[in-house]
Amino acid sequence: MAASKAAKFSMLTVHLHQLIFHGFHGLFEGEEQTGNDFEVNLDVQYIVKKDRYDSLKHLISYEDLFKIVQKRMAIPTPLLEEIADSIIHKIHHQFGNIVRVTVSIHKLNAPIQQFNGKVGISLTRSFD
DSSP: OOOOOOOSEEEEEEEEEEEEEEEOOOSSTTHHHHOEEEEEEEEEEEEEETTOOSOGGGSOOHHHHHHHHHHHHTSOOSOHHHHHHHHHHHHHHHOTTEEEEEEEEEETTOOOTTOOSOEEEEEEEEOO
């Protein structure tokens, strides 16, 4: 029986869910003035080399990820897809060990007549 090899790296996922922001995103008339509430969910999967969990210098801080999302949600943008894409791009640019990012953005009070619920999108991007 062959000796088992030790893992050279581990995959870790950071989750930030149910983040609520007020923003001025949308295509409907008046949304750029009244705004809406949005819920953002973010999952960032990345490689932790040598299983180093003892310090944030080896890990991705959820506070850093939150700041990226918070900053981007403050910029008025017509389409949620564009916001999700730019969040993923910024995370990948800032952290080199990213494997996969999923961003979901929901508009909590969509301006659709007789509609009760939330609408949204999810965008996932994988990196080599």
